[in-house]
Every structure is written in C-alpha cells, then in structure tokens.
Amino acid sequence: MMHFSQLVSIDQLGIEERIARFNTRSIKKASKVQGLKLALSMIDLTTLEGKDTQGKVKQLCYKAQHIADDLNNLPTVAAICVYPNHVKTAKKSLMNSTIKVASVATAFPSGNSSLKIKLADTRMAVDHGADEVDMVISRGQFLEGNYRYVSDEISAIKEACGNARLKVILETGELSTLENVRKASEIAILAGADFIKTSTGKISPAATMPVTYVMLQTIRDYYDATGKMVGMKPAGGISTAKSALQYLVMLYETLGDAWMTNEWFRFGASSLANDIVMQLAKEEKGVYYSADYISKD
Amino acid sequence: MATTKQTTRTKTVSSEVKPGQKKTTKSTSSAAQKVSLTNNTWSYAAAPESTDHISIKEQYDLFINGKFVKPNSKKYFDTISPSTEKKISAIAEANEKDIDLAVKSAKAAYDNTWGKMPGKERAKYIYRIARLMQERAREFAVIESMDGGKPIRESRDIDIPLACNHFFYYAGWADKLEYAFPNRHPKPLGVAGQIIPWNFPLLMAAWKIAPALATGNTVVLKPAETTPLTALKLAEIIQESGLPDGVVNIVTGFGNAGAAIVNHPLVNKVAFTGSTPIGKYIQKAIAGTNKKATLELGGKAAHIIFDDAPIDQAVEGIVNGIFFNQGHVCCAGSRLFVQENIADLVIKKLKRRMETLIVGDPLDKNTDIGAINSKEQLEKIKYYLNLGQKEGAEMYQSNCALPSKGYFCKPTLFLHTSQSHRIVQEEIFGPVLAIQTFRTIEEVIEKANNIPYGLSAGVWTDKGSKIFNLTTKLRAGVVWANTYNKFDPTSPFGGYKESGFGREGGIHGLMGYVKI
Known part of the structure; x- marks a missing residue:
C-alpha cells in the first residue's frame, strides 16, 4: 500500500509539543560524548560568502582536517561546502583526506535562473570534482503551484550530478507552512534527491526543529512505502552543541539507528564545530578551555 | 473460542523491519568517514534525578x-x-x-x-x-x-x-x-x-x-x-x-x-x-x-481518529492519551476508534512510536513510563491482559526491557476489538489500549456513547465543523480536539453518567x- 504522497495534514501545535518532548531528553556522560562526536562527524563545514577567496577556502580545509589536534579520537567533519568556483581549491586542499567536497549550485541561493544555467552551474561543480551538490528548488514556481516544473528541474539536476550525491535545498524559511514543507519534501524525494536540506542559510529562519521534524517524517514515510533511504541536512542556525544533540535525539527517535551516520545526516553549519569541540574538550579535560584555543577559520 | 490459535498469533506479532537492517538501499557514494555509534544503538545514559535534597521522615x-x-x-x-x-x-x-x-x-x-x-x-x-x-x-x-x-x-x-x-x-x-x-x-x-x-x-x-x-x-x-x-x-x-x-x-x-x-x-x-x-x-x-x-x-474515553486527521500528531495524541502516567488516568483515551481506511497506517505508526518509549526508573529524566502504582494494580492489569487474549483480541506489546525489580507493565495494544469485549467496556487503569475501527461518523458517535462512563473523549480531524458536530453529541464532560490530556486550573473537569x-x-x- 502506497501511503506516501497522499495529502498529509500537519498540526503545528502537535509538532511543537513533540519537539518540546525531544528536548526534555537528558543526554549525559557517555551518550553525550558519543553524540557530540557523531555530530562533529556530520558537519558540512560551510563558507558561502560573496567575499570567499582561495585563501579562505584553504584555511577552512585545513581546519576541517585539524580541528583540535590536541584532543584524542576526534572525527573530522563530513565535508566542506563551498561555491562551485572554489571546488577545485577545496578538492586540492583535501587531497589526502576522506573529507568530501560539497558544492552549492543552481544559481544558489535564490535559484532564479534558467534550467540551462543551473545545469551548467551543476556540471561545473561536478567537473571540478564536487562529491556532493547542494541545489536549491525554485520556490517561486513552487508557490505558484507549478510542482511539475519544480520536480522536473530536480530530476534534470540529478541527472547532471552523475555520481555526486544530490542534496535538495527547500529553503523552508520561504515556504511559510509546514504543509508546504511536507509537499516540497515529497517532490524533492520523488524527483531523486539523495538528501533533503532545509535552508541556504541566507534566509531567516533557517533550520528549525519543527521543519526538520516534518522532513524527517517525510523521509520515514517514503522509506515505509519504498524501502529506500533518503538523507537529511538541516542547515543554518544550529550553532550550539546542545542544539545539535537535540537534533540527534529527534533523528534517533524518528528514523532510528540506520540514519545515525554522516552518510544519512548532516549539519550545515559554520560555527557549530567549535562549540562541539569546546564541549568535548570539557568532557576530556574536565574543565572548559578558552574559546581562543579553537581556531576560528 | 479459538483461544489457543489466538495465543499463538499474539506470540508471532513482531516488530517491523528496522530501517538499515534488511531493506537498506545502497548509497551512491560511501560516507566521508564513518563514525560507528557503538555497534548499533545510541542509548541514553541514565540521568537520574538526585534524591539528596529531600527529607522524608521515618x-x-x-x-x-x-x-x-x-x-x-x-x-x-x-x-x-x-x-x-x-x-x-x-x-x-x-x-x-x-x-x-x-x-x-x-x-x-x-x-x-x-x-x-x-x-x-x-x-x-x-x-x-x-x-x-x-x-x-x-x-x-x-x-x-x-x-x-x-x-x-x-x-x-x-x-x-x-x-x-x-x-x-x-x-x-x-x-x-x-x-x-x-x-x-x-x-x-x-x-x-x-x-x-x-x-x-x-x-x-x-x-x-x-x-x-x-x-x-x-x-x-x-x-x-x-x-x-x-x-x-x-x-x-x-x-x-x-x-x-x-x-x-x-x-x-x-x-x-x-x-x-x-x-x-x-x-x-x-x-x-x-x-x-x-x-x-x-x-x-x-x-x-x-x-x-x-x-x-471512572472513565473509558473514546479517542476518535478520522482519516483527515494530522496522523503523526494523532499518533502522539494516542500515546499521550493512554500511556501518560502509566495509563492511571481516569480520563485516559483507552478506547481508540480509528477510521477503517487509515487503521493500518495509524497502527503501524503507533507501534513504531511505542518502541521509542522508555519504561523504567521513575526518577530517570528520560523515562517515559514509570512503575505501576501498586502490586494490586499490576495484578489487575495482568488480569485484563489475560482476559483480552482469552476474548480473542490480538495483543501487541513494545519490545522494551522491564526492570527486574518493581511493578512494571509494557505499553500494550489490543487490536481487533469490538464493543462486546470486556477489555473495551471496563476501566483497566493501566497502559493498555483497546483499538476498534469505525466507518462512519454516526457509527462512531453511537459507539463512543455506548458505555456507562462519560468523563472524556478526544477527536482528531482537520475539519473544524466535524469537531463541533462531535463535541455537541459526545456524552462526555471533557472533549479534546486535536490534543489529549490537557489540564488547566481555569478549565472545568468532570463527568457524565457513571463518571x-x-x-x-x-x-x-x-x-x-x-x-x-
């Protein structure tokens, strides 16, 4: 029975109540260390500024590999996320590591361009070696009700990605309702997304727990209907270790163990890594050390 | 009565295939660096509330x-x-x-x-x-x-x-x-x-x-x-x-x-x-x-889920309705009515949600369901668990582990029940939910009212007019719409009939x- 993709109604208050419940989970001791290390390994360390330069990208790549060399057994982040024109630099800088390079594409962040240009943008990123492509959906078309356009566009980009994994950014901050988030998630998944992602980070609000929860539920319903897994990436606005743990609790209780890996879950964030390192250092050394011990690249 | 057959069926009820165990599809590329979260499960470390600050006289x-x-x-x-x-x-x-x-x-x-x-x-x-x-x-x-x-x-x-x-x-x-x-x-x-x-x-x-x-x-x-x-x-x-x-x-x-x-x-x-x-x-x-x-x-509240309800939130409502306070709630939503066309879906989601409920030490901040209040009450609940199976209802319990000491009961569902089952008619006062299906709105109103109790009821639908239709017809002191077990000092609480x-x-x- 295919229950996926029937019109789903969503109760905002009910969602918020469930989130509040996730947030009462008390994550301490071994679970905390385990959770924080996992969260760190799930980070897509991001720089998406107009002022990005080769130098900046190189520094970030170095940081990704050596986030706190004085601490034991720290995982590295999952990926570096940059604009397409910096993929080459990032790829070269990360040559000797397992860290992936993700590139935004498709006229990021607005997505207001032709399919032709979006495809060219994507191909450039992939040709330069991007392992992952973070595309944006056409929110204008979505809000006009042209769902087929949105879907076809995603499928076309997916094809252009080749072996690179495709993350589809819904920009939930512009979709206004949770029902729209659900609908856009379904479109993205059915059109071939490997990951669905909340936000560009350029619009406020970016990732929120209610929005992420609705997306996780969509992924779960799709899995139920087809047996296929889809990944999730909340991006923007998650800057504290505590909040990362709350997201992990939500992930764990909604999708379960199988998704508790950076293969299926990512945090798009720039400052989160530092706070996690700070907390892990506290767990290892027993005291907090100064924020100045952690690099701010 | 096909008692033995029913008992066997109970035993064979098992959990769903867990994602990632069997049906997992391959990803197109391997993960950057796999961090294993122990071997499988991320369990929450015990987070017990301290008892140092309290004084209890002998x-x-x-x-x-x-x-x-x-x-x-x-x-x-x-x-x-x-x-x-x-x-x-x-x-x-x-x-x-x-x-x-x-x-x-x-x-x-x-x-x-x-x-x-x-x-x-x-x-x-x-x-x-x-x-x-x-x-x-x-x-x-x-x-x-x-x-x-x-x-x-x-x-x-x-x-x-x-x-x-x-x-x-x-x-x-x-x-x-x-x-x-x-x-x-x-x-x-x-x-x-x-x-x-x-x-x-x-x-x-x-x-x-x-x-x-x-x-x-x-x-x-x-x-x-x-x-x-x-x-x-x-x-x-x-x-x-x-x-x-x-x-x-x-x-x-x-x-x-x-x-x-x-x-x-x-x-x-x-x-x-x-x-x-x-x-x-x-x-x-x-x-x-x-x-x-x-x-x-007492009470035996009808908790009604229509097919146009926000289903995931309704599942939360069901959980909150029957497992809140171990089901020791006079207004617990203990009779679930699910519209038949969504019954399989709701029950599947409900079963999965039950797997995330943590049963155990009441003082642990992560515990969702604590201990049954007394040995006597646990015996009473067990009596109804046996009765339900004897009556031919299908019993489902979550796979949680129970502490070896103390009075605990797994969250329990009885599927395929009807108004004639005693587990549907009588107040169990435990984490036990009897599930029936219904087809039309008239039918569910009649069945919801077909009980000597009338303390509370719950309705889940996206349609406002349906809510008002039901609140006027349900013979219950409290009717919750798209939520359950909400209390406030400003809101009156009390029953109809034998409640x-x-x-x-x-x-x-x-x-x-x-x-x-």
Whole structure:
C-alpha cells in the first residue's frame, strides 16, 4: 500500500509539543560524548560568502582536517561546502583526506535562473570534482503551484550530478507552512534527491526543529512505502552543541539507528564545530578551555 | 473460542523491519568517514534525578488541628516505592476516633476563624501555600515519583506545577465570589470531607483543597494509602504557612477511614475522586442527609481518529492519551476508534512510536513510563491482559526491557476489538489500549456513547465543523480536539453518567463548595 504522497495534514501545535518532548531528553556522560562526536562527524563545514577567496577556502580545509589536534579520537567533519568556483581549491586542499567536497549550485541561493544555467552551474561543480551538490528548488514556481516544473528541474539536476550525491535545498524559511514543507519534501524525494536540506542559510529562519521534524517524517514515510533511504541536512542556525544533540535525539527517535551516520545526516553549519569541540574538550579535560584555543577559520 | 490459535498469533506479532537492517538501499557514494555509534544503538545514559535534597521522615503521624498527632489506632502502615518495592516510610493509620477528632477540629476552625474570615484574608493564606509549594517543587516532584512510580518528567513538568497553579488560581477567587455568583450571596458549606486517589496524589489534593479554602470551607482530606507522602509534605507546608489550626486536616488510612469521613454527621460536603463502585457507595451513604457531593469517578474515553486527521500528531495524541502516567488516568483515551481506511497506517505508526518509549526508573529524566502504582494494580492489569487474549483480541506489546525489580507493565495494544469485549467496556487503569475501527461518523458517535462512563473523549480531524458536530453529541464532560490530556486550573473537569457529577476547576469548581 502506497501511503506516501497522499495529502498529509500537519498540526503545528502537535509538532511543537513533540519537539518540546525531544528536548526534555537528558543526554549525559557517555551518550553525550558519543553524540557530540557523531555530530562533529556530520558537519558540512560551510563558507558561502560573496567575499570567499582561495585563501579562505584553504584555511577552512585545513581546519576541517585539524580541528583540535590536541584532543584524542576526534572525527573530522563530513565535508566542506563551498561555491562551485572554489571546488577545485577545496578538492586540492583535501587531497589526502576522506573529507568530501560539497558544492552549492543552481544559481544558489535564490535559484532564479534558467534550467540551462543551473545545469551548467551543476556540471561545473561536478567537473571540478564536487562529491556532493547542494541545489536549491525554485520556490517561486513552487508557490505558484507549478510542482511539475519544480520536480522536473530536480530530476534534470540529478541527472547532471552523475555520481555526486544530490542534496535538495527547500529553503523552508520561504515556504511559510509546514504543509508546504511536507509537499516540497515529497517532490524533492520523488524527483531523486539523495538528501533533503532545509535552508541556504541566507534566509531567516533557517533550520528549525519543527521543519526538520516534518522532513524527517517525510523521509520515514517514503522509506515505509519504498524501502529506500533518503538523507537529511538541516542547515543554518544550529550553532550550539546542545542544539545539535537535540537534533540527534529527534533523528534517533524518528528514523532510528540506520540514519545515525554522516552518510544519512548532516549539519550545515559554520560555527557549530567549535562549540562541539569546546564541549568535548570539557568532557576530556574536565574543565572548559578558552574559546581562543579553537581556531576560528 | 479459538483461544489457543489466538495465543499463538499474539506470540508471532513482531516488530517491523528496522530501517538499515534488511531493506537498506545502497548509497551512491560511501560516507566521508564513518563514525560507528557503538555497534548499533545510541542509548541514553541514565540521568537520574538526585534524591539528596529531600527529607522524608521515618514515620508520619496524622495532621489534625495544625499538629502532627499519633493515631488512636496506634497502628502504622508502610508506604513503599513501586519501582524498588522498598519501604519509604511508616504512615499512621487513622480509625473512626481519629476521623472524629479531625472533623471536629475542622468544624471548630470553621465556626471560630475560617468561616468568618473575609475573602481577601483567606486569599493571602492560599497564595502563601502556593508559593511555598512552588519553592519546594523539586522536592515534591521527587517524592511524588518515589512514592507513586510516575516518571519524574511528568511530576516535574505536569503534576507539581499544575497543583501550584490550582492554589494560585483559587486564591484569586477567594475575594471575588460575589462576582462569580452575582446577586446570589454565596456562603460556605462548612466542613468538606475529601477523599483522593493515588494517580495524581498532590494534584488531586490541590484540586480539592484550593476551591474549598477559597470559598471559606474547612477540610478533612484523606490521601490514598499507597501515595500519602506528598499530601503529608503539603501538611508541613500548611503548618509553615500559618494557616489557622484545623482549617486543613490530613488523615491517612484505609477505606474505613474514608467511610468514617463520608458518614460523619458534621461533614457538610463530600468530594471524592476514585472508582465508580466507591462513588456509588458514597451516594448511598449520604442519601437522606443534607450533605452535598461531587464525585469524579471512572472513565473509558473514546479517542476518535478520522482519516483527515494530522496522523503523526494523532499518533502522539494516542500515546499521550493512554500511556501518560502509566495509563492511571481516569480520563485516559483507552478506547481508540480509528477510521477503517487509515487503521493500518495509524497502527503501524503507533507501534513504531511505542518502541521509542522508555519504561523504567521513575526518577530517570528520560523515562517515559514509570512503575505501576501498586502490586494490586499490576495484578489487575495482568488480569485484563489475560482476559483480552482469552476474548480473542490480538495483543501487541513494545519490545522494551522491564526492570527486574518493581511493578512494571509494557505499553500494550489490543487490536481487533469490538464493543462486546470486556477489555473495551471496563476501566483497566493501566497502559493498555483497546483499538476498534469505525466507518462512519454516526457509527462512531453511537459507539463512543455506548458505555456507562462519560468523563472524556478526544477527536482528531482537520475539519473544524466535524469537531463541533462531535463535541455537541459526545456524552462526555471533557472533549479534546486535536490534543489529549490537557489540564488547566481555569478549565472545568468532570463527568457524565457513571463518571460522576459536579465539576472541578474553573469558576464551575467553586459551585460545589457554596450555598447559593
């Protein structure tokens, strides 16, 4: 029975109540260390500024590999996320590591361009070696009700990605309702997304727990209907270790163990890594050390 | 009856295929760096609430006329923790003589001080009690969970704050009774005898005491024998608050003490929350007397899920409706009606959600379902679990591990039930949900009302007009729409039919304590 993709109604208050419940989970001791290390390994360390330069990208790549060399057994982040024109630099800088390079594409962040240009943008990123492509959906078309356009566009980009994994950014901050988030998630998944992602980070609000929860539920319903897994990436606005743990609790209780890996879950964030390192250092050394011990690249 | 066949079926019910175990599809590229989260499960480390800050005496006496006094019976009984089966304290057992003493001091306090005191003065005491409770909220929460078995998350976030809020709310009414009943000149009744259950010990005490004091009555309160501790702690606070002696008397004991309160000639009002059989006994006992009564009795609420409901949130509502407080809730949503076209989906989601419920130590902050209140209650629940299977319903329990000590019960569903099943008709008072399907709105209204109880109901639909249609037709005191088990001091609560009469909470809650 295919229950996926029937019109789903969503109760905002009910969602918020469930989130509040996730947030009462008390994550301490071994679970905390385990959770924080996992969260760190799930980070897509991001720089998406107009002022990005080769130098900046190189520094970030170095940081990704050596986030706190004085601490034991720290995982590295999952990926570096940059604009397409910096993929080459990032790829070269990360040559000797397992860290992936993700590139935004498709006229990021607005997505207001032709399919032709979006495809060219994507191909450039992939040709330069991007392992992952973070595309944006056409929110204008979505809000006009042209769902087929949105879907076809995603499928076309997916094809252009080749072996690179495709993350589809819904920009939930512009979709206004949770029902729209659900609908856009379904479109993205059915059109071939490997990951669905909340936000560009350029619009406020970016990732929120209610929005992420609705997306996780969509992924779960799709899995139920087809047996296929889809990944999730909340991006923007998650800057504290505590909040990362709350997201992990939500992930764990909604999708379960199988998704508790950076293969299926990512945090798009720039400052989160530092706070996690700070907390892990506290767990290892027993005291907090100064924020100045952690690099701010 | 195909009993054996049914039992086998029960055993073969297993959990769903877990994602990532069998049907996992391959990703197009491998992960950057796999961090194994141990071998499989991320379990939450124990996060127990500390018990260091609480003080429980080895022995508690009766709180009569502002003092703790030894019982005439000279007898004490143990109160134990249902999660460890260990004794916590010894509690005085009141007999008829003790009750007589308590009622007489309440009567004297009513005649001499409290009944004559202006409302604005009474309000000050009630506010003070509320604030003292609030200051010691954590202590109350821990003791409530130790003595009654409910998870600390609930006692901390629901029971204790709500109890405080009831005192705050009714303190506000004390000097405004003329506005609650304009031109009716409300007068207090006198001595209120109050008997409360073990499922929300402190909260029920607050529900009873706060409106009685606000309206100028004095009180003799008997907490349940399995959960007397928070009421006795409340007695300490009442002492501290300087409330005139005898205004509130708290007497612990068994059924005979309760009967002595009900039958005492100086008692003007009986307020009871508990089982329907005892409620019937009380009504017989006070027949022909001048005593007023409010009875809040059993329930077997219809919880109705329509196919246009927000399903994931409805599943949360179902969980909250039946597993809140281990299902020891008179208004628990224990009869689930799911529209047939979505039944499979709802049950699948419900089963999965049940797997994430953590059953165990009530003092652990991550516990969702704590201990069953007493051995006796656990036996009763087990009786119904057997009965349900004998009746041919399909039983499903979550795969959680239960602690080896203490009284625990797995969250349980009975599928394929009908109105004729006894597990559908009778109140189980445990984490046991009987699920039926329905087809049309007329059918579900008829079935929802086809029960001697009428305390509460729940409706889940995205359609506002459907909600109003149902709320007018369901014979239940409380109907929740797109939510369940929500309580507030400003909102009246009470039943239809054999679920009792009278309302507690809100402006309606004053009515049971005044002559107008």
